[in-house]
């Protein structure tokens with residue numbers, strides 16, 4: 731109601747902003763890139779998280795222009811990081827952007843993405859698009875085709891929230907994904923040291939399968955060093971969570987990356 735009617739004007743008025751949460755390599759702790767997470771600075775209600783307005787934006791169709799805006803900002807930000815890091819030993823920083831199911835079915839997705847990358851001058855390999863597992867459940871070829879085209883260009887496709895309910899491991903081989911993002915619930919079960927042996931086996935199995943399919947594994951929601959260590963031993967590749975950093979302004983990522991250099 732109130733928020734829904736205010737949404738379109740909010741985009742025009744520039745009330746949305748993006749925080750970035752770092753992704754680090756579990757092996758050496760260096761920064762790999764960051765996930766873009768959109769927020770709404772509402773004039774009356776203050777900062778609203780995506781859970782408060784993304785569902786409304788999806789229902790009203792605003793998610794298409796909003797998602798395009800998030801993608802453009804994030805791609806430009808990745809370029810800015812790379813330029814500021816030019817000449818240092820830091821590997822090019824990458825950016826992850828969430829796509830909602832409505833954006834997947836929108837016919838402009840591939841061309842918009844190509845245009846945004848070209849305008850900014852960012853190599854496609856520096857972009858990762860995150861799609862939830864549930865969005866691809868039972869996906870037919872028309873839905874997978876744009877993702878496949880983006881993957882062929884070099885864009886990484888990540889399966890977000892992997893392992894939350896619908897997991898169909900056999901389905902993985904027909905999806906054009908290159909990254910599995912293990913859901914936070916797996917990380918939470920690594921809280922105790924040693925973790926529950928069954929949970930360890932499940933994560934171990936997922937990581938082995940992912941690697942045998944040439945997928946990299948990112949873990950979400952890492953809050954302690956013990957979790958990071960167990961997930962590193964299990965072979966997970968990259969990690970994200972409050973243990974490393976909360977979502978924050980773009981300049982913080984640049985500082986973290988330089989500290990690692």
Ligand code: G
Pocket residue numbers: 766767768779780781784797800828829830977
């Ligand atoms: O950090 P946080 O509470 O902001 O994220 C909550 C959820 O909102 C995450 O699951 C994330 O996937 C989703 N989200 C954040 N930014 C975007 C966005 O730009 N587009 C879409 N579709 N989802 C987003």
Ligand code: G
Pocket residue numbers: 751828890891950951952953970971972973977
């Ligand atoms: O895309 P996705 O659903 O994964 O969005 C990440 C969500 O998880 C955001 O809401 C973000 O604020 C939250 N988050 C990120 N790191 C942590 C963490 O270490 N612990 C917990 N509990 N939540 C986290």
Ligand code: MN
Pocket residue numbers: 765828860890
């Ligand atoms: Mn995500």
Ligand code: NA
Pocket residue numbers: 890891911950
């Ligand atoms: Na997620």
